[in-house]
Amino acid sequence: MTVGELCAVCRNWFVKESVRGRFSVCGGVLGEVPGAEPGQYIRVIGSTGSDGVYRYPAVGLRDEVFEGAVWLMAPPPGFVALAREIDAWEKAARGSLEKAVENAGSGFRSESFGGYEYVRGDAGDAPFDWRDERLGFSARLRAYRKV
Numbered sequence: 084m085t086v087g088e089l090c091a092v093c094r095n096w097f098v099k100e101s102v103r104g105r106f107s108v109c110g111g112v113l114g115e116v117p118g119a120e121p122g123q124y125i126r127v128i129g130s131t132g133s134d135g136v137y138r139y140p141a142v143g144l145r146d147e148v149f150e151g152a153v154w155l156m157a158p159p160p161g162f163v164a165l166a167r168e169i170d171a172w173e174k175a176a177r178g179s180l181e182k183a184v185e186n187a188g189s190g191f192r193s194e195s196f197g198g199y200e201y202v203r204g205d206a207g208d209a210p211f212d213w214r215d216e217r218l219g220f221s222a223r224l225r226a227y228r229k230v
Contacts, residue, residue, distance in 0.1 A: 084169040084213065086124060086158055087136025093228040096126055097158040107148045108133060113141040116153045124156040162227050169213045169220055176211075 090096045100118055107114045108130070119125055119139040126136050129151020133144035136156070194200070213220050 084166050084173060085136065086163055086166045087126070089162070089166040089169065089224070090126075090136065090156075090158070093224055095227050095229040096154060097124075097156045097162070098126075098154045099157040100155040101152050102155065103152045105148065105150055106130070106153060108144045108146050111143050111146065113137070113139070113144055113153075116155070118155055119153070124158055126154040126156060128152045128154065159227075161223075165220065165223055165227075172213055172218070172220070176213075 102116055102118060106116070106127075113125075113127065113133075116125065116139065121139060123139045124136060125139045125141060127133050127141065127144075130149040131145070131147050133141075133147070137144075216222065
């Protein structure tokens with residue numbers, strides 16, 4: 084889970100300042116953004132192919148000139164740490180799921196057709212998604228959520 088993905092989930096971008104104007108991306112690097120500091124999270128809005136959350140200076144973007152905005156973000160360290168923890172859990176869970184599917188011999192968990200329905204059990208009551216309350220991620224995310 085990236086910081087940008089988690090910001091979207093909780094509808095909170097931790098905007099410190101919004102810089103509007105004409106921006107250029109040359110050689111895959113976003114040009115100067117007034118007020119942005121190295122390593123700061125930013126959100127690019129209004130570009131053709133590079134909208135998203137990056138660390139400044141943003142690299143790996145599509146070359147273009149665009150009218151838009153760059154939000155200077157200030158997510159709290161606890162929020163960034165939570166995104167990393169969820170990401171690590173997702174990678175571990177994905178590996179476990181892939182192994183379970185491989186061992187089961189079929190990629191299907193359920194199917195139905197012509198009045199027939201089949202549901203194969205998974206790993207008992209194990210959490211299937213990071214949003215599962217038993218993991219505690221959702222409870223910790225509530226403090227950052229905007230309605």
